[in-house]
Amino acid sequence: MLTVEEARERILAQMKPLDSEDVPLTEALGRVVAHVVVSQEAVPPFANSAMDGYAIRAADTEGASKTAPIDLRLVGEVPAGRLYAGEMHVGEAVRILTGAAVPDGADAVIQQELVTVKDGIVTLTQPVAPNTNIRPAGGDVRPGVTLVRAGTELGPSEIALLAAVGAHPITVTRRPRVALLTTGDELAPLGTAPQPGQIHESNMPYLIAAIRRAGGDPWWLGIAPDRIETLRAMLDQAREADLILTSGGVSVGDYDLVKQVLSEAGNIGFWRVRMRPGKPVAFGLLGTTPLLGLPGNPVSAAVTFELFGRPAIRRMLGAAQVERPQIIVEYEGEAIPQGDRRHFVRARLHTHGARLIARTTGAQDSHLISSLQGASALLDIPEGDGAIHSGDLVPALLLNDALPWDIEVG
């Protein structure tokens, strides 16, 4: 049996970042940046005013007070999005609005509430220090600064920052096309009524959604047909994908058509991985296309997708973060006995004060789809003779997708 780390290492060794493409920033949400982006510009590009007020020369205001006010001549204004024509001279003031470029010659802005203006004269009753209310050029972003590293997934904030320096369009890694095939004569396709002895297929819609969340582009092939020639032709076609996923039919004891066809391909290994749920996993190359065979059991398929499929997709995306982040949580609940295989227990996260608390989602049998519902973490319980008790600190993989909906404040 392989360890989880050994299996993942073998899988990731076959995954290469895909080629890249340019997308407009308005379509860049969730995409992964292909190359480091270094700012070519300063943000803001010019010194500008932090207030609505008057641009002045600080030296002109020295000694101003209520008893000895100082008058400046109002010589113009800075229209938004334009520059002040000319340079400011001694004794002058220029009307300026928030964000407008500070005129040449000015070195401070006084807020409008602190002055009186009448007949073209701006009267100050206090001195103004140099740089007051001025946002310097490059105060937000200096040229030459790294804005996003290669492998960064773009959220709204990164997109705003790229826009601010004109980094549009942006070069991102192409989304991996992931072909998906499910197997099992007991599966009734989505939207059809199960015959006696059949069940509704649930792995297909699960994996379609999980592939999308991981950043891939799912390509549904169908349920494996029961004629070997048709199956061979289908898998031949699937080689055009960047990755092929199957679910079911890869147990060590199985004699499934899918397993038969994959075995013929020669480069597929049928592994037993030392984990629960999800022991049987197949992996190898079909031609030059990597193929990952997940177990058919819904929970096993979900957990092995998280541990092997999602990292494979994210490596193809060139993502800096390939695996789910591992955090430490405090376990709360009935003791969880350890066993002879590492156990990934579905759990909900809560907070008590600033402590992260995890409780299981309930019964953890691998055929219970309901054990996945609302899971925001996988507790990583090592194999052993003992048990995890309430209050123990336990490593957990953060399945963040569910987090905002399920976190409870206690």
Place this chain on the structure above:
Amino acid sequence: MLTVEEARERILAQMKPLDSEDVPLTEALGRVVAHVVVSQEAVPPFANSAMDGYAIRAADTEGASKTAPIDLRLVGEVPAGRLYAGEMHVGEAVRILTGAAVPDGADAVIQQELVTVKDGIVTLTQPVAPNTNIRPAGGDVRPGVTLVRAGTELGPSEIALLAAVGAHPITVTRRPRVALLTTGDELAPLGTAPQPGQIHESNMPYLIAAIRRAGGDPWWLGIAPDRIETLRAMLDQAREADLILTSGGVSVGDYDLVKQVLSEAGNIGFWRVRMRPGKPVAFGLLGTTPLLGLPGNPVSAAVTFELFGRPAIRRMLGAAQVERPQIIVEYEGEAIPQGDRRHFVRARLHTHGARLIARTTGAQDSHLISSLQGASALLDIPEGDGAIHSGDLVPALLLNDALPWDIEVG
């Protein structure tokens, strides 16, 4: 000045959940369920085997041992996805694979590793208790159980569960169409070179992405034109949206064309909200369409979108969780002085053991777009005379989108 809660209450009072539509489960990721879904079926639909082995009658195996083995007649098999034809009788065994329906008359399954099979005879050397290796019908989901409540956002696990009971297609709330208009003569549109005194527009791509993340369907109108008739016509057209968002031009001191047109509409309030960043906010109805005017400052626009725009969109979606979850975190860093307005400080979350630690993203001036980058939480610092110190517990809004990329393990 309004409090954040007063402003949000006034906004949410105008938002109604939109109508619903049916989508296939393969397209349901991230959509919000319109009505409670109660299971009409059991999962699994029939008792089935947890193992590859032999279905038997437990009573037939009483007293079996190595010295007194018991022989059963192998009378058939359960093909996957079919039922066993007929009923099992005393002394019989039926070959069964994992997931296959247990034949009528059988009440246990013995794993294949524990028996020998030769010439149509299955030989057991141990007794088998009733129900061994049988997954009962309804063990995962019983009919009548609530699967998802109205307002649930669908992730892969909820989709799998709905598929398992045949709840396909699923009725979800329509995505709100959100018209977006930015204002400011200083804005150079995306993809154009700024003229002197201009800056690259960044609020438009930010808000497009943030609207999508919130579950809305963004409709970009453009930068507000400088002719009032054109602007009026544009805003008239925008009334076809479910919500209109603007950024910029709504300060109390502004005399912007947008503000002029909105003021004429009569039902728009120009508010000052007691918060930092983001004081000026406009809200009201343009005809019957709600309009939310955000500040022009990038960080103020982002934070007011989080506090007011996102909840508005999520209320229209009928989402159960309208606001970001509030959690408690432990602050780490230099003291943050309190001020005369509630302050939403951009912060990164980390974990130390099971403790959630927050550090600021750096300088917090409202013109610093870089202060948004990597923020996974907004610390909610109340107004006051004191300060927040390292080690203090602080409420924070969890901006989960950023979480998986930024959480650090310490």
